[in-house]
Amino acid sequence: MGETAVLCEQVEKRYGANRALDGLDLTIPAGRVVGVLGPNGSGKSTLFRMITGLVRPDAGRIRVFGEAPGWRTNRDIAYLPDRARWYSDHTVQQAFRWAETFLPGFSLEEALGLAEFMKLPLDGRVRDMSRGQEARVMLILCIARRVPLIILDEPFTGIDTVSREKIIDALIDRVSDGERTVLISTHELYEVEALFDLAVFLESGRVIRSGDTDELRRQFGSMHSAMQTLYR
Amino acid sequence: MPAQSTFWALVRHDFKHRRRRRTPIPRAWRLAYVAAVALVLLAVATYTARGGHYRLGPVWWVAFGLPFTSFGIAVNTMVTEWKNGTVGWWLTLPYSRLHLSAAKFVAAVVRSVFIYALTYAVMAFFGLYTALVSGHLDLGYTASYLRTGLQLVGLSLAACPFVAAFGVVYGALAESRARPAMPLTWILFSGLWWLIFSQDYRYLQVHSDGVPHVSLSPTLCISIACSWVLAYGLIRLAAYLLDEQLAM
Amino acid sequence: MDERQVGSLTFRLDLSQPLYEQILKQMRSAIAKGEIALGEKIPSVREMAHALKVNPNTVSHAYQELERDGLTETRRGQGTFITTSRERVQQFRRELAERLLADFVAQMQSLGYTWDEIEHCLHTKKKEAAVHGRNGGAL
The missing domain is CATH 1.10.10.10 (Winged helix-like DNA-binding domain superfamily/Winged helix DNA-binding domain)
Structure with a gap:
């Protein structure tokens, strides 16, 4: 216990005149489920891209399990990119084989179990799927991995209720069985808020509030009303 | 880390040509198109042969168009990751960016080899078919016709790594903060191309009948060697762009 | 909820x-x-x-x-x-009741109610509950 999964110190990232991250300070302890909350453009995706080494900070320091993010640290991270799609020519089975080849810690057995649970036909082609089904495939690729850090960027956007419930169920399962840190960003809370034990609220590239969700509930009522209070 | 095996697995994955999302053209339709083109070519070949033209040597100039396809293929393998929304998966793979761009490059080269071979086979077939129809098919002609083709397609293939590497850089550049430098790269590319291959009169002779001939001269060997070294540098450049200059 | x-x-x-x-x-x-x-x-x-x-x-x-x-x-x-210990559960239940009671009394007293008044309130409450036919049963 007490290990830090992600550490950010005064992290900055600019796109032209736009500051995506503006002096972000954040410490995420290992083994927790963290909701990264905030309106669109508050810096959630940029933060995740930085943790996975997709982009580099212009200033400040960022550490993932004590190391600077890069392709090496990505061995330990399962990442669902925002607005991601899957290779449309793949079948579910091909996607799993791809993951087995390239993603360390991917368990085919778990993935097959999840596919059955989420009612995905293994020979179904991604091209012929609904967005909800495609999202389920991509989510399985992330959560069927035995890695210490799972990062899901807006996993519920544009996804039907049934898929969403299945995804939440699968997530509860993953969290139950071990020492995993899970970061989930969302700008709508749906049924997911009971899943978080920590919440981080971002605005304009900064953390405006973070803490234990039960503490925040005591203070603001639900996460939903916390959001309404904080982003008024 | 089993780098070797994952590298080739990456190449295999990148080898597959991925079009934009949209309903793909059904297989039957594609076959029909191929058949139609073959028929037209066959008709043209028969017609020319009947008209007494059978020396198709100059047709091999087509081989010089092949590097352009290599360029297109290389750019495509890069750019589709962005167009199809899979770039987040691709670039967060636990492999270095050099590894990733090298796999794209190798995939483009391998694909080029297939296309070059196919082109050679098709051209050989029609060339010899024309000669056969006009009744001029003999061993000497066949050998020289095939040799000419082999030389020119081979020359294009030798230039292919340079062009494919350029395509990989071009694709990376398109998605980087250095995007405004894209026109500049064309100037650079043309300059380099000219520098390397401008001495073509030393190894490429055009006979009076319009048939090109390649002779293996030291100039040619040096030029090709230079282009391959440059190709390596270009792949490193692509890796650098993906590492440091991504516009995302 | x-x-x-x-x-x-x-x-x-x-x-x-x-x-x-x-x-x-x-x-x-x-x-x-x-x-x-x-x-x-x-x-x-x-x-x-x-x-x-x-x-x-x-x-x-x-x-x-x-x-x-x-x-x-x-x-x-x-x-x-x-737990298989009935005693433990009973004891816990007593403790819980004890705590609730202490809270209740403390709050009533903070409103200025005397012991007698509190007792009276409870009686009234019990009668009301009996009339409504609910809640009272469990107590």
């Missing part, structure tokens, strides 16, 4: 209150009331998290507290069971 059924137990979770406390409180009263029999196995953390759609850490936190109360015991490889 959502009502959720887990085996023989019914939970009511309010997302605007700390979840851990709600789960703990509702488990405690279910045990005290005897809704779960002595020695009965309770759902695993995972089952409970699934049924309630909450973070498993929250559930296991509540379970740890129940164990500290002496209301449950974990048997290695078998799961978590309600």
Whole structure:
């Protein structure tokens, strides 16, 4: 216990005149489920891209399990990119084989179990799927991995209720069985808020509030009303 | 880390040509198109042969168009990751960016080899078919016709790594903060191309009948060697762009 | 507020209150009331998290507290069971009642009520409840 999964110190990232991250300070302890909350453009995706080494900070320091993010640290991270799609020519089975080849810690057995649970036909082609089904495939690729850090960027956007419930169920399962840190960003809370034990609220590239969700509930009522209070 | 095996697995994955999302053209339709083109070519070949033209040597100039396809293929393998929304998966793979761009490059080269071979086979077939129809098919002609083709397609293939590497850089550049430098790269590319291959009169002779001939001269060997070294540098450049200059 | 059924137990979770406390409180009263029999196995953390759609850490936190109360015991490889000691549950129930009572009295006194007045209030309340035919029964 007490290990830090992600550490950010005064992290900055600019796109032209736009500051995506503006002096972000954040410490995420290992083994927790963290909701990264905030309106669109508050810096959630940029933060995740930085943790996975997709982009580099212009200033400040960022550490993932004590190391600077890069392709090496990505061995330990399962990442669902925002607005991601899957290779449309793949079948579910091909996607799993791809993951087995390239993603360390991917368990085919778990993935097959999840596919059955989420009612995905293994020979179904991604091209012929609904967005909800495609999202389920991509989510399985992330959560069927035995890695210490799972990062899901807006996993519920544009996804039907049934898929969403299945995804939440699968997530509860993953969290139950071990020492995993899970970061989930969302700008709508749906049924997911009971899943978080920590919440981080971002605005304009900064953390405006973070803490234990039960503490925040005591203070603001639900996460939903916390959001309404904080982003008024 | 089993780098070797994952590298080739990456190449295999990148080898597959991925079009934009949209309903793909059904297989039957594609076959029909191929058949139609073959028929037209066959008709043209028969017609020319009947008209007494059978020396198709100059047709091999087509081989010089092949590097352009290599360029297109290389750019495509890069750019589709962005167009199809899979770039987040691709670039967060636990492999270095050099590894990733090298796999794209190798995939483009391998694909080029297939296309070059196919082109050679098709051209050989029609060339010899024309000669056969006009009744001029003999061993000497066949050998020289095939040799000419082999030389020119081979020359294009030798230039292919340079062009494919350029395509990989071009694709990376398109998605980087250095995007405004894209026109500049064309100037650079043309300059380099000219520098390397401008001495073509030393190894490429055009006979009076319009048939090109390649002779293996030291100039040619040096030029090709230079282009391959440059190709390596270009792949490193692509890796650098993906590492440091991504516009995302 | 959502009502959720887990085996023989019914939970009511309010997302605007700390979840851990709600789960703990509702488990405690279910045990005290005897809704779960002595020695009965309770759902695993995972089952409970699934049924309630909450973070498993929250559930296991509540379970740890129940164990500290002496209301449950974990048997290695078998799961978590309600204690077989009737005495322990009774004692816990008494303690809980004691605490509620102390709170109630303290608050009434802070409003200036005397012991007699409090007693009178309780009698009135009991009569009212009897008329409505509800609530009174359980007391």
